[in-house]
Amino acid sequence: MAYEPFTILKSSGVPLPIENVDTDQIIPARFLKATERKGFGDNLFRDWRYNQDDTIIKDFVLNDPTYKGGILVAGKNFGSGSSREHAAWSIYDYGFRCIISSFFADIFKNNCLNIGVLPVKVEPTFLKDLYEIIYENPNTEIMVDLPSQLVLVEENNLAASFEISSYKKNNLLNGFDDIDYLLNIKNEINDFAKKTLF
Amino acid sequence: MGNNLTLFDKVWESHVVKRVSDGPDILFIDRHLVHEVTSPVAFQGMKERNIKVLFPARTFATADHNTPTINQHLPVKDAMSANQLKTLEKNTEEHDISYWGLGHKKNGIVHVIGPENGITLPGATIVCGDSHTSTHGAFGAIAFGIGTSEVEMVLSTQCVMQMKPKKMRINIDGSLKKGVTPKDVALFIISNLSTSGATGCFVEYSGDVFSNMSMEGRMTVCNLSIEMGARGGMIAPDQKTYEFLKEKEFAPKGGKWKKAMEYWSTLYSDENAIFDVEYVFKAESIEPMITYGTNPGMAIGLSKKIPKSAQGGENSHTKSLTYMGFNDGESMVGKKIDFVFLGSCTNGRAEDFSAFAKVVKGHQKSKNVTAWLVPGSHFVAKEIRKNGVAKTIEKAGFEIREPGCSACLAMNDDKVPPGKYAISTSNRNFEGRQGPGSRTLLASPIMVAAAAITGKITDPRKYID
Numbered sequence: 001m002a003y004e005p006f007t008i009l010k011s012s013g014v015p016l017p018i019e020n021v022d023t024d025q026i027i028p029a030r031f032l033k034a035t036e037r038k039g040f041g042d043n044l045f046r047d048w049r050y051n052q053d054d055t056i057i058k059d060f061v062l063n064d065p066t067y068k069g070g071i072l073v074a075g076k077n078f079g080s081g082s083s084r085e086h087a088a089w090s091i092y093d094y095g096f097r098c099i100i101s102s103f104f105a106d107i108f109k110n111n112c113l114n115i116g117v118l119p120v121k122v123e124p125t126f127l128k129d130l131y132e133i134i135y136e137n138p139n140t141e142i143m144v145d146l147p148s149q150l151v152l153v154e155e156n157n158l159a160a161s162f163e164i165s166s167y168k169k170n171n172l173l174n175g176f177d178d179i180d181y182l183l184n185i186k187n188e189i190n191d192f193a194k195k196t197l198f
Numbered sequence: 199m200g201n202n203l204t205l206f207d208k209v210w211e212s213h214v215v216k217r218v219s220d221g222p223d224i225l226f227i228d229r230h231l232v233h234e235v236t237s238p239v240a241f242q243g244m245k246e247r248n249i250k251v252l253f254p255a256r257t258f259a260t261a262d263h264n265t266p267t268i269n270q271h272l273p274v275k276d277a278m279s280a281n282q283l284k285t286l287e288k289n290t291e292e293h294d295i296s297y298w299g300l301g302h303k304k305n306g307i308v309h310v311i312g313p314e315n316g317i318t319l320p321g322a323t324i325v326c327g328d329s330h331t332s333t334h335g336a337f338g339a340i341a342f343g344i345g346t347s348e349v350e351m352v353l354s355t356q357c358v359m360q361m362k363p364k365k366m367r368i369n370i371d372g373s374l375k376k377g378v379t380p381k382d383v384a385l386f387i388i389s390n391l392s393t394s395g396a397t398g399c400f401v402e403y404s405g406d407v408f409s410n411m412s413m414e415g416r417m418t419v420c421n422l423s424i425e426m427g428a429r430g431g432m433i434a435p436d437q438k439t440y441e442f443l444k445e446k447e448f449a450p451k452g453g454k455w456k457k458a459m460e461y462w463s464t465l466y467s468d469e470n471a472i473f474d475v476e477y478v479f480k481a482e483s484i485e486p487m488i489t490y491g492t493n494p495g496m497a498i499g500l501s502k503k504i505p506k507s508a509q510g511g512e513n514s515h516t517k518s519l520t521y522m523g524f525n526d527g528e529s530m531v532g533k534k535i536d537f538v539f540l541g542s543c544t545n546g547r548a549e550d551f552s553a554f555a556k557v558v559k560g561h562q563k564s565k566n567v568t569a570w571l572v573p574g575s576h577f578v579a580k581e582i583r584k585n586g587v588a589k590t591i592e593k594a595g596f597e598i599r600e601p602g603c604s605a606c607l608a609m610n611d612d613k614v615p616p617g618k619y620a621i622s623t624s625n626r627n628f629e630g631r632q633g634p635g636s637r638t639l640l641a642s643p644i645m646v647a648a649a650a651i652t653g654k655i656t657d658p659r660k661y662i663d
């Protein structure tokens with residue numbers, strides 16, 4: 001799936017300091033009936049954003065106009081549970097391009113990288129500082145610099161580096177996906193397939 | 199190869215087509231399972247790139263996530279669900295993939311029908327756009343869940359690109375006490391490791407407990423690997439594994455079986471195998487387990503009380519207990535239950551129905567509960583008819599529905615209403631998992647059965663000999 005290349009993102013952050021947020025919360029199963037990848041942002045965190053009668057839950061952070069921006073700052077073990085890529089789609093579709101957390105669930109992280117959302121893993125202490133900074137001044141600019149693998153809050157002198165494989169980095173910088181790569185080595189794959197047992 | 203390889207290493211390495219430097223491995227996938235919910239966008243992507251499925255014969259499709267569990271012979275009422283099923287039917291037709299749709303005799307939950315039909319094999323790589331693909335690891339396969347982008351990758355190139363995970367071993371020796379089932383073993387492990395304790399790892403289960411377990415039990419354990427964050431779980435194949443698979447439709451036959459056996463006999467962790475992480479538990483310390491919170495790691499033994507705080511921090515713990523309507527310090531025994539769910543790829547196999555039947559035999563369904571008993575597949579449904587288990591269950595006042603994922607993820611009509619309590623043999627007690635506002639307690643088939651006849655959390659041990 002083509003996506004916008006990711007280089008440097010400067011934005012304020014939206015704090016969600018809850019741990020173990022699973023993909024059923026990010027996008028509940030009843031919204032997985034679509035056959036096309038569009039409109040998922042409307043139902044991102046659906047049951048935390050809206051009551052069952054569709055009225056708005058005011059104190060949920062996405063409904064609080066104080067906090068906005070393209071960076072979601074999330075609690076530990078974000079994206080656990082179901083492998084539904086719809087979770088990553090809804091985050092992208094809502095307008096987030098980057099998630100900062102101290103820990104990501106495996107499949108979710110992979111899904112994000114595959115569709116152009118950058119998961120940035122930081123130390124728990126960094127995350128804590130970041131929350132404090134955002135709560136103090138919700139408009140604080142956070143800079144996520146993929147080429148130099150840095151996350152930076154200049155105003156507060158807060159900085160950390162993050163890891164990403166050079167392969168995935170290159171993909172994100174250019175908006176490539178794995179299928180482009182795999183299609184290029186189809187002959188090797190075909191040869192390999194001939195030798196398999198099953 | 200040296201003599202310090204793990205089971206996982208052996209299977210993984212034999213499937214690496216190529217390594218990308220400072221990047222992922224390109225892993226060849228032997229068999230790919232497809233269902234209606236996570237595949238449409240993948241097929242759409244292929245259409246846009248104008249490519250076809252590379253190896254249709256390695257691809258198997260079923261409808262399970264979004265299907266009704268009654269009146270499957272009638273047209274599906276919900277328009278969006280019907281469209282999703284229609285889309286899969288069209289896509290499989292277009293790409294020459296075998297499709298076991300609603301009503302087909304091989305239809306059922308993707309992780310139940312894989313083993314049943316011999317699609318699941320030791321030493322194979324298996325993926326599916328569903329996290330509980332880990333189930334197939336019970337046969338010594340490397341099996342894991344993938345996202346839709348990866349479904350598209352596998353459809354079009356039969357490969358995924360993934361970093362090789364770390365290796366974890368969980369060893370449990372000794373013998374399980376009465377009434378302690380594979381589900382309890384799994385919940386016990388997750389409650390010890392937490393829901394992120396195995397993230398980035400592939401787990402091998404070893405020791406007496408797992409070698410003594412039936413194939414069904416092994417599937418339950420491997421199924422739940424994902425709930426501690428693991429990429430997957432596996433158990434070395436043995437005689438039981440081969441007995442189970444022999445003569446299954448898609449398993450190798452004749453000379454091919456012999457050749458496969460040669461490979462399979464190498465599938466164990468070497469004596470000096472190196473694991474990144476190891477855990478050791480004792481079988482005797484495990485008791486029947488039940489969850490009290492909103493993730494599968496929030497589980498306790500029946501004799502224990504809800505703890506004051508848990509992994510995940512104070513906030514998440516309190517938020518979770520508030521959602522569930524429980525308080526710390528309480529016992530789970532005696533808590534009222536409104537709904538009962540027996541089914542899912544965790545515990546929806548014939549053995550699970552037999553276990554349920556043993557408990558309810560000679561009793562009656564509690565008037566206060568609504569019970570959904572959903573076989574994992576048509577094979578399972580047929581089997582329990584044949585061996586009389588279905589009859590025993592029906593005599594106790596229960597009704598058996600038609601196969602599918604059902605209330606495991608509540609995409610269809612089987613939804614637990616807001617605020618109601620469900621005891622469930624499935625795998626996730628997340629907020630709203632079984633319907634918006636629903637409250638789920640995860641447990642074994644026998645504990646679910648005991649609750650189904652008493653209307654509350656009851657120690658199942660008094661109902662079995």
Ligand code: SF4
Binds near residue numbers: 607
């Ligand atoms: S039964 Fe539940 S966990 Fe298993 S495949 Fe279906 S939805 Fe997934």
